[in-house]
Amino acid sequence: MRILTIHNYYQQPGGEEQIFATESALLESHGHEVIRYTLDNDDIAKVNPLLLAKKTLWNGKVYRDLRSLIREQKPQIAHFHNTFPLISPSAYYAAKDEGVAVVQTLHNYRLLCPNALFFREGRICEDCLGKVPISGIIHGCYRNSRSASAMTAATISFHSLLGTWSNAVDTFIVYSKFAVDKFIQGGLPAEKISFKTNFLHPAPEPDNGDGGYALFVGRLSVEKGLGVMLDAWRQLEGKIPLKILGDGPMASLVTEAAKEMPEIEWLGRRPLEEVYKIVGKAAFLVFPSEWFETFGRVAIEAFAKGTPVIASNIGAISELIEHQHNGMLFRPSNPTDLAEQIKWLLAHPQELSQMRLNARNEFDAKYTAEDNYKRLIEIYQTILKK
Structure with a gap:
């Protein structure tokens, strides 16, 4: 199978970067061809704020570049990890317009909440769950900035109204039952959510815990x-x-x-x-x-x-x-x-x-790689048969 994996790197690397790398490596270890398409948030400093807002909503260059890449490489699956902010949801449409199945792993609550955490001022906050995220703008939930939060909220609202989550994504991969319920509560179609746990690849050997800390x-x-x-x-x-x-x-x-x-x-x-x-x-x-x-x-x-x-x-x-x-x-x-x-x-x-x-x-x-690989391929095969 030929798989296109897409990720927008964060300025501070974390778990999503590890998952993007290990899942791609796992697929390659089983003989699949993986094509990586990435952008890096370190480039944000070079972008005019108004242009960044536009790119976050719809990045036309990414749309064109991905369509060209897909025509050249002919993947069967486009598997997304993070599109925010530079890649944008336009990338889903690039894949769909080229007839490629779209998978999105949901590592956080970005599709439902401006700061992606449901957390504000030191407490759980679900004011924007299933609603137009006006509260997120008022409170400046993304980067403590109302303008930046407005940009994020506009992306959530625009693509909800456009039907992006329902029509441009074939399946969402979610890692826990709790998160599955939360995404459904927020309006994502239940029939498009696939449950799969996380994993490590390669897995380290156990140790004895004798450090005393x-x-x-x-x-x-x-x-x-x-x-x-x-x-x-x-x-x-x-x-x-x-x-x-x-x-x-x-x-x-x-x-x-x-x-x-x-x-x-x-x-x-x-x-x-x-x-x-x-x-x-x-x-x-x-x-x-x-x-x-x-x-x-x-x-x-x-x-x-x-x-x-x-x-x-x-x-x-x-x-x-x-x-x-x-x-x-x-x-x-x-x-x-x-x-x-x-x-x-x-x-x-x-x-x-x-x-x-x-x-x-x-x-x-x-949480082994082999069990996880079987589940991932099962998800891929299910959407390819539709």
Whole structure:
């Protein structure tokens, strides 16, 4: 099979970039030909704001370039990961106009919410769910800018009115049952949503968790629950060291917390192989997110290394964690409950050891590349038969 994969890179790379790379590599490892089409948000600085707004709504150059590429390469599938903002939904129409089936993986809630998170001012916000996103403009939800939010809201509204999500996309891939329900609630056609979990390729080997520390991996931002975790560590009063991997807008808060609490160490960004080693040596991983995660890739990275996960009981992440089996759940946005769950784990080393085995077994049962590949090809074949 010949597959065209499309992705608009973010200025700060994250899970979507990893998924784009690993899924393409997985397809190639099974003998499929993968053609990559990408743009990079680093180029935004070169674009006039009015022109950027126009491109976000409809990028005519991308439309023309993709039609030419499709005529030349003749793919059977066009698989999109992110089109925002430079590629734009015009790319769907380029594929459809050339008779190519369109797949869109939904990594966030961009089609329903201007900031893609359903999170505003430190709390869950669904004011724009299933509605014209006026509230997102009023509150400047995207980049704390009303003009930027208006650009995003206009794209959502225009393509909803145009019927893009219903007519120009053959299927949406969604990684969790929670997110499936949320997208249907927001107006996406249920019959066009395909459920598929995430995966790792290649999968790392499990480790023994003998590092004697807890670990956070992710973007240093408010919706990731960083403040909740730091407050919990204040309550723990040095009971276990905490390593923090990642970067983001709350980096200064982490720096200050590390000065206040010497048991906290900020490691910044590290290469993936080094991240895996640090994850494998951790006693457990903390996943304190406060927004409706669509999946939680970091959690399955931990599972692969045999590392249990303590996660907030919210959104898709709560589907991955079975309390006191492969990890622990705590009440979201509640640092006291997080601290109590950590204390329980530290007081029950035998149960923690069993959780390591359970975590890896969970990975092998649900998140391997081979099982994921079979499901992805099943999705492709289903839409090709229509």
